[in-house]
Amino acid sequence: MLMRVLLPAPRSFCAGVERAIDIVERLLERYGPPVYVRNQIVHNAHVVGDLESRGAVFVSELEEVPEGALVVFSAHGVAPAVEAEASDRGLDAVDATCPLVTKVHSEARRAAEGGDTIILIGHEGHEEVVGTKGVAPERTVLVERAEDVERLEVEDASRLTFLAQTTLSVSEVERIAAALKRRFPEVKGPAKDDVCYATTNRQAALAAVVDEADLVLVIGSPNSSNSNRLVELASAAGTPARLIDRPTDIDAAWLEGTEAVAVTAGASAPPQLADEVVGELARYGTVEVEERRIADEHLEFLLPQRLR
Numbered sequence: 001m002l003m004r005v006l007l008p009a010p011r012s013f014c015a016g017v018e019r020a021i022d023i024v025e026r027l028l029e030r031y032g033p034p035v036y037v038r039n040q041i042v043h044n045a046h047v048v049g050d051l052e053s054r055g056a057v058f059v060s061e062l063e064e065v066p067e068g069a070l071v072v073f074s075a076h077g078v079a080p081a082v083e084a085e086a087s088d089r090g091l092d093a094v095d096a097t098c099p100l101v102t103k104v105h106s107e108a109r110r111a112a113e114g115g116d117t118i119i120l121i122g123h124e125g126h127e128e129v130v131g132t133k134g135v136a137p138e139r140t141v142l143v144e145r146a147e148d149v150e151r152l153e154v155e156d157a158s159r160l161t162f163l164a165q166t167t168l169s170v171s172e173v174e175r176i177a178a179a180l181k182r183r184f185p186e187v188k189g190p191a192k193d194d195v196c197y198a199t200t201n202r203q204a205a206l207a208a209v210v211d212e213a214d215l216v217l218v219i220g221s222p223n224s225s226n227s228n229r230l231v232e233l234a235s236a237a238g239t240p241a242r243l244i245d246r247p248t249d250i251d252a253a254w255l256e257g258t259e260a261v262a263v264t265a266g267a268s269a270p271p272q273l274a275d276e277v278v279g280e281l282a283r284y285g286t287v288e289v290e291e292r293r294i295a296d297e298h299l300e301f302l303l304p305q306r307l308r
Contacts, residue, residue, distance in 0.1 A: 001285030004260040005278055006213055008205035009293040012274060014198030014267040016098030017042045019301045020075035021051070023096045026307045027070060028055050036071040038062060038078065039127055041096060042268040043224040045245055062086055070094070076127035077101040079134020099301050100166050100196045101128055105135050107190050111161035112136035117154050119143055119187070121176050122165030126225055129165055146172075149179040160187040164194040167226040167267075169233065170203055197299065198267045199226045203233055205294045206264050210234050213262035215254060216241040219273045220266030227266030234262075246273070247280035255284055 020041050027035045033055020040048050040058060048058060062085050065071050070092045073082070077097040086093040097105075111118050118140040122129040133140045143149060143162075154160060162180050164173045173195055180187050193200075210216060216234035220227025220243055227243060234241035239262075244250060255261070263277050281287050302308065 003255070003258065003281060003285050003287050005281060005287045005289045006209045006260060006262040007274065007278075007289060007291040008202075008209050008262060008264045009291055010198070010201045010205060010295060010297050012219075012265040012267070012269050012271040014196070015297070015299045015301050016075055016100060016196070016198070017268050019303065020096040020098065021047060023094060023303060023307060024051055024056055024072055025054075026303070027072065027094060030307075031070060033057075034069070036065045036069055037074060038065075038071060038082070039074045039076065040223075041072065041074050043221055044266075044268040044270070045221045046270050046273070047268065062089065062091065065089075065091055068092065072096050074127065075101070077105060077131035079131050079137075081134055082131075094304055094306070097131075098166070098196070101131070104132055104163055104166065104190075104194050107161070107163055107194075108132055108135040108140065111163075111188075112139045116159045116161040116188070117141065117156070119152070119154075119160060119162040119180060120164070121162060121168065121173055123168075123225065126165060128167065128225075132163070132165070143176060143180075146175045146179040149176065149183055152183070154184070157184050158186045160184050162187055162189050164190075165225070166194055166196040167199050167229065168195055169229045170195050170200055198297070199229070201295045201297065202226065202230060202264065202267060205292065206230055206233055206262065207237070208294050209262050209292050210237045210239050213239050213260045214258045215239070215260075216262045216264070217250070217277060218243050218264055218266065219245070219269045219277060221245050221268070224266045224268050227269065230264060230266060244277070247276045250277070250280055252284065255281075
């Protein structure tokens with residue numbers, strides 16, 4: 001069987017993920033284990049497992065961290081109350097929040113200080129959303145779907161700002177933003193789109209090949225928001241899509257009658273996994289690999305001062 005394998009690019013790690021992982025690795029090298037990390041540093045089981053094997057300890061709450069210990073805040077960001085708790089307990093906190101998430105926090109802070117109600121587009125319970133809501137909890141309301149906009153109740157329709165989780169579907173954010181502008185003509189949005197460049201690029205790259213594929217394989221862990229959005233994008237285009245965490249997750253039944261497979265990866269998935277997935281596909285026949293690149297990514301984020 002001959003199978004075309006389309007590799008949309010960019011795929012896999014983004015600058016924010018690389019920075020967060022680098023921070024934990026450098027802290028382990030400099031100070032030795034344990035280095036505590038509040039929540040998963042990024043939403044990927046492979047990354048978390050690798051860092052655990054080297055001495056990182058992942059915790060859900062700061063109360064699990066011993067007094068005075070070294071703790072890292074994950075790439076998804078934390079609420080100011082968490083930062084204050086770390087300070088009160090004398091923890092040595094290092095912030096690995098993606099700078100693009102920090103940008104959204106700054107926008108939320110400015111809006112709240114200006115007296116606006118913040119309408120946050122995002123998914124309830126996601127760590128990034130929890131952190132952003134925590135910037136101004138008393139002034140923030142969450143919207144998950146365009147349909148939710150009609151049910152919104154706000155104090156002053158002339159004092160509204162909308163912001164968005166950085167890992168959402170670009171098209172869904174556009175739909176919700178349009179609904180907000182129809183209902184609240186004076187609502188203000190961010191100066192620059194909140195959905196991050198990496199999320200946007202990975203969605204655009206997959207969109208460029210999805211119509212040529214009989215099947216899309218998205219590499220990413222189940223709790224990865226941007227990976228799940230890639231699955232939804234493919235499904236919305238009418239192409240069957242599967243989220244896989246590792247090459248061995250591939251079911252031979254998926255490949256029956258398949259002539260072309262698109263393989264991509266969420267921004268928190270290690271790059272080598274795409275090569276391993278191609279190798280797994282080669283077990284089922286001859287593969288012809290074609291990369292389709294729609295953008296080059298050269299962005300790098302500075303490490304915290306203490307680690308430069």
